[in-house]
Amino acid sequence: xxxxxxxxxxxxxxxxxxxxxxxxxxxxxxxxxxxxxxxxxxxxxxxxxxxxxxxxxxxxxxxxxxxxxxxxxxxxxxxxxxxxxxxxxxxxxxxxxxxxxxxxxxxxxxxxxxxxxxxxxxxxxxxxxxxxxxxxxxxxxxxxxxxxxxxxxxxxxxxxxxxxxxxxxxxxxxxxxxxxxxxxxxxxxxxxxxxxxxxxxxxxxxxxxxxxxxxxxxxxxxxxxxxxxxxxxxxxxxxxxxxxxxxxxxxxxxxxxxxxxxxxxxxxxxxxxxxxxxxxxxxxxxxxxxxxxxxxxxxxxxxxxxxxxxxxxxxxxxxxxxxxxxxxxxxxxxxxxxxxxxxxxxxxxxxxxxxxxxxxxxxxxxxxxxxxxxxxxxxxxxxxxxxxxxxxxx
RNA sequence: GGAGGGGUGGGUGAGCGGUUAAAGCCACCAGACUGUAAAUCUGGCGUCCGGAAGGGCUUCGUAGGUUCGAAUCCUACCCCCUCCA
Numbered sequence: 001x002x003x004x005x006x007x008x009x010x011x012x013x014x015x016x017x018x019x020x021x022x023x024x025x026x027x028x029x030x031x032x033x034x035x036x037x038x039x040x041x042x043x044x045x046x047x048x049x050x051x052x053x054x055x056x057x058x059x060x061x062x063x064x065x066x067x068x069x070x071x072x073x074x075x076x077x078x079x080x081x082x083x084x085x086x087x088x089x090x091x092x093x094x095x096x097x098x099x100x101x102x103x104x105x106x107x108x109x110x111x112x113x114x115x116x117x118x119x120x121x122x123x124x125x126x127x128x129x130x131x132x133x134x135x136x137x138x139x140x141x142x143x144x145x146x147x148x149x150x151x152x153x154x155x156x157x158x159x160x161x162x163x164x165x166x167x168x169x170x171x172x173x174x175x176x177x178x179x180x181x182x183x184x185x186x187x188x189x190x191x192x193x194x195x196x197x198x199x200x201x202x203x204x205x206x207x208x209x210x211x212x213x214x215x216x217x218x219x220x221x222x223x224x225x226x227x228x229x230x231x232x233x234x235x236x237x238x239x240x241x242x243x244x245x246x247x248x249x250x251x252x253x254x255x256x257x258x259x260x261x262x263x264x265x266x267x268x269x270x271x272x273x274x275x276x277x278x279x280x281x282x283x284x285x286x287x288x289x290x291x292x293x294x295x296x297x298x299x300x301x302x303x304x305x306x307x308x309x310x311x312x313x314x315x316x317x318x319x320x321x322x323x324x325x326x327x328x329x330x331x332x333x334x335x336x337x338x339x340x341x342x343x344x345x346x347x348x349x350x351x352x353x354x355x356x357x358x359x360x361x362x363x364x365x366x367x368x369x370x371x372x373x374x375x376x377x378x379x380x381x382x383x384x385x386x387x388x389x390x391x392x393x394x
Numbered sequence: 395g396g397a398g399g400g401g402u403g404g405g406u407g408a409g410c411g412g413u414u415a416a417a418g419c420c421a422c423c424a425g426a427c428u429g430u431a432a433a434u435c436u437g438g439c440g441u442c443c444g445g446a447a448g449g450g451c452u453u454c455g456u457a458g459g460u461u462c463g464a465a466u467c468c469u470a471c472c473c474c475c476u477c478c479a
Contacts, residue, residue: 039430060429098429106431119431150429192429223428231428251429258428273430280433281426296422326433327421334433375426 006142006188006215008247008268012357016236016266019356022247024090024142025186026082027057031247032263032356034349035060035092035271036342041075041085043342044276045335048087054311054339055346059087060271063135063144064096064127068118072138080140092143092271095132095174097167097192097220098252101150109149111166129170130177137183145218146174148192153225160196167194167220168208175212188215190249193238196221197230206241217242218249219267228258236265256285256348257374260365263352275345279337282326285344289373293337298323311343312336 008031010020022029036043036051039062043051051059066075078084082091100107100114108115113128129147136144147170149163171191178189191214195201209217219238222231231253239248249269250262259270275285282294286306293305301319309315313322313336325333348368355364 035429037430044430045433062429065430092429094429096429099431101429103431145429148429218429220429249429254428270428272428273432274428277427277430277432277434281435282433283427292425329433331433337433 005186008216008245010245012359013244013266014356014359014361016264017352017356017361018266018268019353020247020268022090022268024058024188026088026090026142029057029090030353031268032259032349032352033057033269034259034345035269037271037273037276038085038087039273040065040069041081043338044280045331045338046276046342048085050312050339051087051342052089054343055350056089056342058090058092058142060092060094061085061139061141062096062099063093063132063139064099064116066093066139067096067135068120068125072135076138076140082140090143091141093136093139093141093145094251095136095145095147096127097132097145097148098150100127101152101224111169113147114149129173133174133177133189137178137181137187141187143188143190143216144178146171146189146191146214148194148220150194150221150224151196153197155196157196157198157201160194160198161201163221164194164196164201164205167192168205171209171212175214190214190216190218190247192218192220192251193242194221197226197234199234199237202234202238203241206238210242214246216247216249216269218251220251222250223253223258228261231258232261232265235262235267239266255374256345257369257372259345259348260352260368263356264361264365272345275341276338279339279341280334282333282337283341284322284337285341287368287371290375293319293322293333294326295323305340306344309340309344310347311340313340 005025007023008020010018012019020031022031035058036056038059041061043059061081066072075081075084081093082088100109103119106117106119113126116125116127118125127147132147133144148167151160151163175189178184191209191212193202193205193209195205219235222234235250242248247268248266250267252272253259253262253270254272255274262270278290282292283290284293284305287308298319301323303319304314304317305319305322306314317336322333322336325336352361352364355361
């Protein structure tokens with residue numbers, strides 16, 4: 001496959017952390033990069049101008065959701081993903097593999113593909129690696145992803161192996177379909193490594209996927225319930241086995257501390273719903289940790305949520321006003337919180353790129369951790385279990 | 395003056411003889427959210443002891459009473475609301 005319009009240039013690589021730049025038909029992306037998530041061709045609550053204004057260089061959309069609604073042909077006829085959503089920059093689409101994982105009861109899976117029952121109208125759909133690839137070709141993002149099988153961390157090794165081998169077969173099919181198509185010039189296809197938290201499986205998977213000439217390599221199947229330590233370790237193990245001259249993308253990660261740790265493991269790209277989802281629920285990231293603006297104590301707080309932040313929300317509004325917006329359920333609250341959190345994350349990425357290129361990333365990382373207090377791991381596990389139970393998917 | 399309705403935990407509001415320390419909602423407290431079926435979800439919320447299971451104490455306007463047992467029934471009193479004069 002030769003995607004003449006996509007390339008990756010590594011600028012500095014210092015004991016793990018690296019910085020570089022991706023060139024795509026819709027523009028360049030400095031790395032390490034964070035992609036705000038625009039599942040249904042919209043970063044929830046924000047206009048493309050706001051997403052750009054917050055410092056995003058590339059966004060992620062979801063091919064499965066857009067395939068169900070409005071339909072990939074519709075998006076194509078509307079001028080393609082970027083034109084459709086008025087995002088004049090690089091974009092990546094995910095295949096829908098993750099939806100097979102997260103939509104639990106609505107799907108069945110075999111070696112041929114994933115049989116979904118639409119959450120919208122109950123209709124049945126069969127997502128194969130071929131279809132996932134074609135869907136993404138029609139959508140027209142700069143980077144498209146192989147269909148993979150994500151699996152939860154409670155699964156036993158035989159099951160994880162099966163999912164991994166299936167992911168490998170599908171990767172070959174996706175590559176074959178794409179490489180021989182007219183789209184290969186304009187769209188870069190990334191492969192995805194699976195294998196859970198099993199060292200031998202991850203090694204096998206990384207070697208297998210790296211053996212296919214993709215334009216970039218993703219690490220999938222992490223941040224699905226395993227401990228953070230396991231996640232960091234697995235990430236580092238896999239990146240070490242991937243080609244140095246291709247971008248590495250850690251899918252679905254992460255929280256501020258995860259981003260710092262995984263950049264340290266040599267990751268170049270990330271995406272995560274946390275900044276927008278946490279924001280919609282009243283959570284604001286700061287350099288000291290995350291705070292919940294709906295607490296009574298912010299009612300008459302006249303200062304900004306984070307005085308060191310340069311975002312629109314912090315420059316313009318008081319914490320007390322944001323408290324009020326959330327209590328009154330005004331839409332502006334979640335919007336401003338999303339703007340703040342995305343700005344926080346994107347700025348963190350900017351600072352990491354800077355630190356790497358100035359050969360002081362280790363110090364930056366240490367300073368970050370000294371100030372930032374992440375949420376308690378035990379509480380995470382407990383809440384996660386309760387959540388799954390309440391949702392009935394566990 | 396006449397007729398009727400009502401006073402329940404921080405607020406609202408169910409309950410109308412035992413299974414009620416008292417539903418639900420709000421507020422408040424604590425927490426979760428990682429390739430978005432999420433502007434969502436979980437737990438706590440009289441008080442004391444206990445890690446927990448559980449146990450003690452005090453609550454439904456006030457004061458009495460009936461009953462094995464009362465927020466629920468009776469009496470008196472104090473407030474509040476609606477309608478008619």
